[in-house]
Amino acid sequence: xxxxxxxxxxxxxxxxxxxxxxxxxxxxxxxxxxxxxxxxxxxxxxxxxxxxxxxxxxxxxxxxxxxxxxxxxxxxxxxxxxxxxxxxxxxxxxxxxxxxxxxxxxxxxxxxxxxxxxxxxxxxxxxxxxxxxxxxxxxxxxxxxxxxxxxxxxxxxxxxxxxxxxxxxxxxxxxxxxxxxxxxxxxxxxxxxxxxxxxxxxxxxxxxxxxxxxxxxxxxxxxxxxxxxxxxxxxxxxxxxxxxxxxxxxxxxxxxxxxxxxxxxxxxxxxxxxxxxxxxxxxxxxxxxxxxxxxxxxxxxxxxxxxxxxxxxxxxxxxxxxxxxxxxxxxxxxxxxxxxxxxxxxxxxxxxxxxxxxxxxxxxxxxxxxxxxxxxxxxxxxxxxxxxxxxxxxxxxxxxxxxxxxxxxxxxxxxxxxxxxxxxxxxxxxxxxxxxxxxxxxxxxxxxxxxxxxxxxxxxxxxxxxxxxxxxxxxxxxxxxxxxxxxxxxxxxxxxxxxxxxxxxxxxxxxxxxxxxxxxxxxxxxxxxxxxxxxxxxxxxxxxxxxxxxxxxxxxxxxxxxxxxxxxxxxxxxxxxxxxxxxxxxxxxxxxxxxxxxxxxxxxxxxxxxxxxxxxxxxxxxxxxxxxxxxxxxx
Numbered sequence: 242x243x244x245x246x247x248x249x250x251x252x253x254x255x256x257x258x259x260x261x262x263x264x265x266x267x268x269x270x271x272x273x274x275x276x277x278x279x280x281x282x283x284x285x286x287x288x289x290x291x292x293x294x295x296x297x298x299x300x301x302x303x304x305x306x307x308x309x310x311x312x313x314x315x316x317x318x319x320x321x322x323x324x325x326x327x328x329x330x331x332x333x334x335x336x337x338x339x340x341x342x343x344x345x346x347x348x349x350x351x352x353x354x355x356x357x358x359x360x361x362x363x364x365x366x367x368x369x370x371x372x373x374x375x376x377x378x379x380x381x382x383x384x385x386x387x388x389x390x391x392x393x394x395x396x397x398x399x400x401x402x403x404x405x406x407x408x409x410x411x412x413x414x415x416x417x418x419x420x421x422x423x424x425x426x427x428x429x430x431x432x433x434x435x436x437x438x439x440x441x442x443x444x445x446x447x448x449x450x451x452x453x454x455x456x457x458x459x460x461x462x463x464x465x466x467x468x469x470x471x472x473x474x475x476x477x478x479x480x481x482x483x484x485x486x487x488x489x490x491x492x493x494x495x496x497x498x499x500x501x502x503x504x505x506x507x508x509x510x511x512x513x514x515x516x517x518x519x520x521x522x523x524x525x526x527x528x529x530x531x532x533x534x535x536x537x538x539x540x541x542x543x544x545x546x547x548x549x550x551x552x553x554x555x556x557x558x559x560x561x562x563x564x565x566x567x568x569x570x571x572x573x574x575x576x577x578x579x580x581x582x583x584x585x586x587x588x589x590x591x592x593x594x595x596x597x598x599x600x601x602x603x604x605x606x607x608x609x610x611x612x613x614x615x616x617x618x619x620x621x622x623x624x625x626x627x628x629x630x631x632x633x634x635x636x637x638x639x640x641x642x643x644x645x646x647x648x649x650x651x652x653x654x655x656x657x658x659x660x661x662x663x664x665x666x667x668x669x670x671x672x673x674x675x676x677x678x679x680x681x682x683x684x685x686x687x688x689x690x691x692x693x694x695x696x697x698x699x700x701x702x703x704x705x706x707x708x709x710x711x712x713x714x715x716x717x718x719x720x721x722x723x724x725x726x727x728x729x730x731x732x733x734x735x736x737x738x739x740x741x742x743x744x745x746x747x748x749x750x751x752x753x754x755x756x757x758x759x760x761x762x763x764x765x766x767x768x769x770x771x772x773x774x775x776x777x778x779x780x781x782x783x784x785x786x787x788x789x790x791x792x793x794x795x796x797x798x799x800x801x802x803x804x805x806x807x808x809x810x811x812x813x814x815x816x817x818x819x820x821x822x823x824x825x826x827x828x829x830x831x832x833x834x835x836x837x838x839x840x841x842x843x844x845x846x847x848x849x850x851x852x853x854x855x856x857x858x859x860x861x862x863x864x865x866x867x868x869x870x871x872x873x874x875x876x
Contacts (some may be wrong), residue, residue: 244377246838247455251444251769255277255279255280255281255282255326256277256278256279256282256323256327258282258309259277259716261307262304262639263275263282263284265300265303265307266284266286266300266311266322267303267325267705268298268300268303269296269297269299270284270286270287270288270296270300270322271286271287272284272285272286273286273287274287277835280325280578281323281324281325282323282324282755283321283322283323283324284321284322284323284324284838285319285321285506285745285790286320286321286322287320287321288320290549290630292591293313293320293588293590293591294442294588294591295588296589297311297313297588297591297732298441298442299589300322301441302410302587304324304441305438308326308327309324309325309326309327309463310324310326310327310438310439310583310587310589311323311587312324312325312439312469312587313587313588313589313590314585314586314589314590320590323379326656326817327438328530332387332414332437332815333414335768336419338414338415338416338417338418341417341418341419341420342418344418345419345428345429345432346388346392347394347420348381348420348421348422348423348428348429348758349383349387349388349392349420349426349427349428350383350384350387350388350427351373351380351383351422351423351428352383352387352388352423352424352426352428353380353382353383353384353386353387353388353391353428353512353858354374354379354380354382354383355370355373355383355424355453356383356387356512357379357382357383357386357387357511357512358373358376358379358509359457359508360477360510360512361477361584362479362509364416365424366523367454370423370424373770374421376517377417382512383512383578386468386511386513386516387512387513387515387516388428388469388496390464390468390513390516390517390520391427391516391519391520392418392429393460393464393589394460394461394464394517394519394520394523395416395418395429395431395432395514395523395607396416397456397457397459397460398432398454398456398457398460398523398524398527398740399432399433399434399453399832400416400456401452401453401455401456401457401544402416402453402467403415403416403434403435404452404489405448405449405453406434406436406449406454406703408448409441409444409445409448409449410441411436411437411438411440411449412436412437412438412444413434413435413436413437413440414434414435414610415434416432416433417432417434417435418431418432419431419432419433421608427519431523438485439584439586439587440538440587441540441586441587441588442584442586442587442588442591443541443543443586443589443591443592443593443597444540444591444593444594444597445586446479446539446541446542447539447542447593447597447600447601448597448600449486449538449541450535450536450537450538450539450542451535451538451539451600451601451603451604453483453527453535454524454527454535454536454607455600455604455607455695456606457520457523457524457525457527458501458520458521458607458611460520461517461520461521461523461524462494462498462515462517462819463717464489464513464515464517464520465495465498465514465518465520465521466498466501466517467513467514467517468510468511468512468513468514468515468516468517469498469499469502469504469514469517470502471504471511471513471514472502472504472508472510472511472514473503473504475595476504476505476508476509477506477508477509477511478507478508479508479509479629480658485616486619487596487618487619488510488518488617488618489510489515489518489616489617489618490616490617490618490635491518491520491610491613491617492522492610492611492612492613492616493609493610493613494521494610495518495521496519501835506846507718513669513789521522521610521611522611522612522616522656522764523609524571524607525608525611525612525613526614528604528605528608528611529553529555529559529572529576529608530548530551530555530609531551531552531555531576531581532552532576532577532579532580532581532582532583533560533576533579533580533583534576534579536604536608537552537583538583539601539604540552540583541585541586542586542597542601543593543601545585545589546585546614548583549580549583552576552581552582552583553581555576556573556576556577556581556823559572559573559576560573562615562720564843565614565615566614566615566616566618567732568616568617568632574831578738581733596773598671605831618712623810630650630651630653633694635737643721643722643724644720645685645717645718645719645720646717646719647715647716647717647718648715648716649713649714649715649716650709650713650714650715650716650718650734651713651714652664652706652713652736653710653711653713653745654706654707654708654709654710654711659705659706659708660703660705660706660708661703661704661705661795662703662704662706662736662739663702663703663736664688664702664714664734664735664736665702665734665735666686666732666733666734666735667732667733667735668681668684668730668731668732668733669681669730669731670683670684670726670728670729670730670731671728671729671731672728672729673869679816680724680728681730683720683721683724683728684718684719684720684721684724684730685717685718685719685721686716686717686718686730686732687716687717687719688702688714688715688716689714689717690702690712690713690714690715690716690720704826713785716732716734718730718732736849751765759785759786759787759788759793759795759847759848759849759857760785760786760788760855760857761783761785761845761846761847761857761859762783762784762786762859762861763781763783763784763861764782764784765782765861766865767783767862767864768781768829768861768862769863769866777830777831778828778830778831778832779829779863780826780827780829781829781846781861782825782826782827783797783810783824783825783826783827783859783861784822784823784824785797785815785822785823785824785825785847786817786820786821786822786823787817787818787820787821787822788820789820789851791814791819791840791851792816792817792818792819792851793816793817793819793848793850793851794814794815794816794817794849794850795815795816795817795848795849795850796813796814796847796848796850797813797814797815797825797846798810798813798845799827799843799844799845799846800844800845800846800848800851800858801842801843801844802841802843803832803841803843804827804832805832805833805834806830806831806832806841806843806863807826807829807830808827808828808829808843809827809828810825810826810828810845811825811826811828812825827843827845827861829841829861831863831865839864839865840862840864841862841863842860842861842862842863843860843861843862843863844858844859844860844861845858845859845861846858846859847859
């Protein structure tokens, strides 16, 4: 004991318990010397040839009932058992765990709602962080897609510690979750369990230390897979606006899992995928071989007293990595606050078996699969923004067969760089009244810039656009004569950069062009007026049909009529159900000075009152046969 003070008679404190304690120790070990001071009793024992593990564990359980803690070690070739009084302490009730759990559920749901809104591309202000608490939809998605998976990882991690402790007969508390309000955090600082007694052996030290990270790791993997799968099915593309952004650096395992799915490079991280990434980060931090962390437990069990050097190196490495990611500074301070040097277990003699050494190796592998020296990286995104604007409301118009419509399209470079751009378009056809498709050849699309044709029917367009400038394009869509009523053409305009292979930015506008749902016809496209017979007028039957799929009121009007001629329609408004036809009469009275063989052209238009732009024009010709009515005689 060196300079330690030795008592030869009983004194106050633990010394008064020497006879009782010696009697208990001699039940399991042969004692050949006893010494004590006011902190502990020291027994010099001779261990059994079978080892110290079983008798020491029996002694520990025996003395635990009497309020003492034993520690066995070897010093200078002797086996020593130190006995100290178990420290007292006030236990917290389970209600504390439940309150912290409820608060952490609230804060992580709140954080999840913020993450979900950010995932959907919303730019939130400080006030929005509070207003989001009234958004039931965001809160529900935050709970489902972030809070639930994250708390599952944390809960399984700490529960594994708890049950491993109970399996070794240790007095451990239920998990304590740490709630922290967002937006600067994930809604929690993690969780922990309180160990109310020292670790009894290297085996228990490794079992309890490894249980949490392994269990949490096994849950984080499927959580990450689910999140990555949802990103591949319905990716949310990040708009490349200028500014400072934060992205995750995936550790080796996460990088491998990401490779299992086809995910766009500029896809936003789904909250569930983020929860899986956080789970791996938590696993990596806990497995760091330092101090009182889970990795510190494992390291102490594997390497004994030499683990302190590993702990010091780890703390130093954290400070160095802090220059890459400032969070490592915080982790290093946490380790120092908890203590960089791990205390020994009560039985520091019995070595680990091969199975537990293999578990330790597995934990080291998990650490390297889950850690990245720079978990988060901030980067500046170049402002390369392109916009396509179309000068028609709802980007949908109607054109009659044989006619065309022109869209005025503006392409704007909203970024800060001169760009070489590529404009392309894709077309598809359909029919509002049937399932007919694939009639693109009946439509013609022509794009002109500055009155010069630059593309026809899908040819790529390349042009340079300076920063902050706009260019105007005219997109002419012509419906062929054979285009049927109710057919439509969907035109999708796309724009991208040509400076690199990646599609940094796609700006897309969808135009919708449909043939008219109104048809006009007549059995008398050429009407003859015999002017010397009464009445000297022409009556033409005009047939009208609703080719659409809705009830419609068709309005009729006369667009063109020769000068001094008169023309009227018996009816100008006709109510028609889908596919119903009706007719009206066009009455034409020629001008008094009309000449023989004169031909007059009138245009009658019918258009829908529910589908603006759905119309059809019908030409009607009127020819005079005789001019007796207009000639004069001197007889």
